[in-house]
Amino acid sequence: MTGTSGVDSDQLMELLSVSLGAYYGDFTVAAASENLTASQGKTLNVLRRGPAAMRTLATILTCDASNMTGIVDRLEKRGLVRREPSPTDRRVKNVVLTAEGERVIDVIRGKMHATRAGLDRLSGEERDTLYALLERAFTSRPATLRPSA
Amino acid sequence: MTGTSGVDSDQLMELLSVSLGAYYGDFTVAAASENLTASQGKTLNVLRRGPAAMRTLATILTCDASNMTGIVDRLEKRGLVRREPSPTDRRVKNVVLTAEGERVIDVIRGKMHATRAGLDRLSGEERDTLYALLERAFTSRPATLRPSA
């Protein structure tokens, strides 16, 4: 009994879609509880890493730049983000999380009980392993900081 | 340097969101190349496991049942799915993938090159490990078949 190599690529893809679907559902419910749509929540989530230009947000969220305009408009109207002109390129507007926006996204993350409970089923060592595997499979470079203009 | 237990829950959550973003972006682009929206693609993806009632789809996709009506309407209009009355409950409509729908979702899955390439960076043994960890964290029961009416 080898115990290895029982899983082919398709099975793993399938489980990935189920797992990420569960995560996404958890996130959507948590965002809704703060009166945010999934797209608005995802935008705040990205901005939690730091300010980003409209174009950068559109690239990360895999959507048209014109789409971000409306989403950021609505977030700004609620005081969750702020548009700041880039000091180095006057075409660019950097979107920044306000203190309130930061609070809201942290609340949302805290409400993702299903995901948290799932991860708690793993030991510390297993979480380390999961982290390393996901990092290798889904990030081009190791997740270190990268300079921006 | 122990090499263990360096990752806390928040870091793992963050990486999960990055992974989900990468997977979802890959999927969205692939679906768009077949002229499907992300929601339509996700619906086909769920149906790939087998027929499901409208209500079941809504639950899995974490949305209102009335939302599914429109999505399934448009998929049906394209001949990718079919509504069949449940033999046991006349309120229920089971949504079934047509041959063409099956073909399309398989094409989409095949076009997820970024995800596939990412998984290919892992060894067979690592994929087994990833599978086991995801299964434990994100599925209530081990992913075996479960009877349905």
Next chain:
DNA sequence: CCTCGATGCTTGAGAACTTCAAGCAATAGC
């Protein structure tokens, strides 16, 4: 049987999301 509450699906209204085509401002390469 038959009434009553719960469930499954659909419809319609209103808001948000999404993309595309177009346009303006600013940058970058020549």
Next chain:
DNA sequence: GCTATTGCTTGAAGTTCTCAAGCATCGAGG
């Protein structure tokens, strides 16, 4: 300085999404 490119916004058209209502059916009690 010219020209092509890039970043952002606007407007139009279709899709998604939720909520409130409504209809049909099921299920449990009387």
